[in-house]
Structure formats: structure tokens, C-alpha cells
Amino acid sequence: MFDIRRTESGDILMSGRLDASQAEKARAVLRTIEKSCVLDLKHLEYISSLGLGVLLEAQKRLSDAGAGLTLKNLSEHLREVFHLAGFHNVFNIE
Amino acid sequence: MDRAFRREIAALDDVFRSVDEFLSAHGIDARTQLTAKLVVEELFTNFVRHDVGGRDEVALSLATDGDRLIIRLKDFDVDPFDLSEAEPVDIHLPLARRKVGGLGLHLVRNLVDELRYDYDDRVLSVTAIKNLERRDV
Numbered sequence: 022m023f024d025i026r027r028t029e030s031g032d033i034l035m036s037g038r039l040d041a042s043q044a045e046k047a048r049a050v051l052r053t054i055e056k057s058c059v060l061d062l063k064h065l066e067y068i069s070s071l072g073l074g075v076l077l078e079a080q081k082r083l084s085d086a087g088a089g090l091t092l093k094n095l096s097e098h099l100r101e102v103f104h105l106a107g108f109h110n111v112f113n114i115e
Numbered sequence: 116m117d118r119a120f121r122r123e124i125a126a127l128d129d130v131f132r133s134v135d136e137f138l139s140a141h142g143i144d145a146r147t148q149l150t151a152k153l154v155v156e157e158l159f160t161n162f163v164r165h166d167v168g169g170r171d172e173v174a175l176s177l178a179t180d181g182d183r184l185i186i187r188l189k190d191f192d193v194d195p196f197d198l199s200e201a202e203p204v205d206i207h208l209p210l211a212r213r214k215v216g217g218l219g220l221h222l223v224r225n226l227v228d229e230l231r232y233d234y235d236d237r238v239l240s241v242t243a244i245k246n247l248e249r250r251d252v
Contacts, residue, residue: 069160098146102153105225106218
């Protein structure tokens with residue numbers, strides 16, 4: 022089960038398991054972002070390479086427009102995966 | 116555990132369900148469970164996306180051997196396809212030069228302790244071994 026929605030504060034909240042079967046659902050929401058934004062991953066349990074690709078694609082698009090994504094509330098597992106993917110070099114991670 | 120799954124992304128829910136059952140039944144810690152699921156998904160989706168012919172199903176087996184978790188996926192009646200020759204990912208490139216794809220095998224290589232590729236009699240077999248933390252039994 023994966024869910025992605027915008028909170029009242031304007032952050033994007035992801036929860037559940039972002040696997041290959043859910044990547045398009047994430048992509049559809051992230052494509053609507055037009056300015057810098059926070060992704061709250063507090064309830065995201067799991068992410069695989071296709072999910073990472075969706076995040077990277079959004080970051081590249083926003084960067085071209087002078088904006089970017091900030092990732093926050095990563096679990097220990099997500100931090101390890103993001104680090105292995107080199108995302109600490111291309112995202113602002115809180 | 117030995118099971119066959121339809122060669123399609125939509126089969127991932129079934130794959131995860133079986134992996135969850137096995138890992139929980141064998142007392143694997145939560146963090147290793149997440150790692151194991153990631154390895155299984157990456158290898159499974161790799162087989163699906165690089166469909167090189169073969170049967171409609173992919174075989175997955177999970178086993179423990181002492182303090183090791185052994186994950187093996189097999190693709191049957193396929194042409195040779197050497198995953199070990201996949202182009203490495205440079206995670207140090209600046210954002211503008213980063214490619215969006217290719218992270219799956221990179222993650223697998225870095226998350227497991229041993230990764231083997233075998234091809235024989237038109238069967239491609241990928242074996243990933245993860246050393247387990249010592250468990251109190």
C-alpha cells in the first residue's frame with residue numbers, strides 16, 4: 022500500500038511502500054510540483070530503484086527551474102538506501 | 116521457500132507477501148527484511164523489464180544457511196544476459212549529469228555480501244547472499 026498526498030502546509034507526504042508498481046502514482050503527483058517543496062517521508066517504509074528514479078527525475082526538473090526538493094524524516098533504512106544512491110549529493114536531506 | 120511468480124510488475128504484491136511470510140517465520144530482523152525485499156524486487160523487476168524471452172514465470176527461492184540468507188531468482192528458457200556487465204552508476208556526478216535509471220543493480224551490489232550470476236542450459240540464475248546479524252534463539 023502506497024499513498025502520496027499534499028498536506029495543509031504544502032508538504033508532500035508519502036507513506037507505505039513505494040515499489041515498482043507504485044512509481045507512476047508517485048510520478049503523477051510529483052509532476053504537479055512547480056516550486057521548491059518538502060517531501061515528508063515519515064511514513065514511507067520502503068522505496069526501490071524505480072521510486073528513487075521518480076524522485077531524481079522531479080529533482081532534475083525542478084533544479085532546471087531554480088527550485089528543488091527537501092527530504093525529511095527518513096528512517097534509518099531509507100537513509101542507507103538514499104546514501105547508496107548518492108542522493109545526499111543531489112538533494113537537501115534534513 | 117520455492118515459488119514461481121508471473122513475469123509482470125503486477126505480481127509484486129504476491130512476491131512481497133511470500134517474502135514477508137518467509138522472513139517473519141525465520142525471525143529475520145526488521146532492517147534485514149527491508150533489505151531482502153529490496154534485493155528481491157530489484158532482481159525480479161530486472162527480469163521482467165529485460166524480458167529476453169522464456170517462460171511466463173520467474174522462480175524465487177529463499178533459504179537460510181546458518182547466519183546467511185540466500186536469495187535466488189531463476190529465469191527459464193532465456194538467451195544469455197549477463198547482469199554483471201551492467202554499466203556501473205556514478206553516484207558522485209552532479210545532478211545535471213545524473214541518469215535517472217540504473218540504480219537497481221547498483222543497490223543490490225552494495226546491499227548484499229555476495230552476488231553470483233550463472234547461466235546454464237538456457238537458465239539464468241542470480242544468487243544474492245546476505246549475512247545475518249546473530250540471532251538469539
